[in-house]
Amino acid sequence: DTGVSQDPRHKITKRGQNVTFRCDPISEHNRLYWYRQTLGQGPEFLTYFQNEAQLEKSRLLSDRFSAERPKGSFSTLEIQRTEQGDSAMYLCASSLTGGQPQHFGDGTRLSIL
Amino acid sequence: DAKTTQPPSMDCAEGRAANLPCNHSTISGNEYVYWYRQIHSQGPQYIIHGLKNNETNEMASLIITEDRKSSTLILPHATLRDTAVYYCIVRVAFSQGGSEKLVFGKGTKLTVNP
Numbered sequence: 209d210t211g212v213s214q215d216p217r218h219k220i221t222k223r224g225q226n227v228t229f230r231c232d233p234i235s236e237h238n239r240l241y242w243y244r245q246t247l248g249q250g251p252e253f254l255t256y257f258q259n260e261a262q263l264e265k266s267r268l269l270s271d272r273f274s275a276e277r278p279k280g281s282f283s284t285l286e287i288q289r290t291e292q293g294d295s296a297m298y299l300c301a302s303s304l305t306g307g308q309p310q311h312f313g314d315g316t317r318l319s320i321l
Numbered sequence: 322d323a324k325t326t327q328p329p330s331m332d333c334a335e336g337r338a339a340n341l342p343c344n345h346s347t348i349s350g351n352e353y354v355y356w357y358r359q360i361h362s363q364g365p366q367y368i369i370h371g372l373k374n375n376e377t378n379e380m381a382s383l384i385i386t387e388d389r390k391s392s393t394l395i396l397p398h399a400t401l402r403d404t405a406v407y408y409c410i411v412r413v414a415f416s417q418g419g420s421e422k423l424v425f426g427k428g429t430k431l432t433v434n435p
Binding site: 248 | 353
């Protein structure tokens with residue numbers, strides 16, 4: 209399967225800890241997106257990369273959140289000093305170009321104790 | 322922020338066609354309509370998209386009204402595995418970067434019954 213891969217699938221951590229998630233997009237896709245989904249809601253956009261450049265950030269992406277895509281391939285999303293409200297599913301998507309469908313991974317479910 | 326309106330839930334009998342409606346009355350002339358679905362504990366799965374012509378692929382058909390203010394996703398022979406939340410989406414272009422974000426609403430929970 210050459211779809212979008214996310215790791216880990218589940219993460220449980222204590223409030224105040226830092227967590228990092230990884231996303232491996234479909235290999236030829238140069239666009240990469242992060243979304244967040246809370247229970248009962250549709251996904252919400254967080255940030256967008258074209259190759260290694262982070263070109264868009266939602267106001268949902270507070271200072272505790274940082275995303276990177278250092279070589280234009282995989283991406284990481286780090287949350288520092290986690291809070292209860294950070295509990296959610298973090299989804300990654302990729303697309304070949306703008307205007308092409310975004311293809312999603314199965315997400316990382318974060319639970320804050 | 323969502324630019325589409327969908328019924329919160331629908332039921333369909335297995336083997337029958339499922340017709341999922343969506344209103345997007347504020348859609349612009351160059352905006353595509355996208356449909357995704359999400360099965361529990363999985364990421365959203367792309368189904369189909371269209372601009373103004375009807376579209377069909379191996380998963381579904383998309384019927385867009387002539388005024389483009391609404392559309393219908395048709396699953397011709399629904400199976401139990403089609404039980405999912407279906408999202409109708411109009412993409413929102415970024416100011417730079419040549420791409421778009423997907424603005425999801427709450428979608429329609431489709432339940433296919435045996």
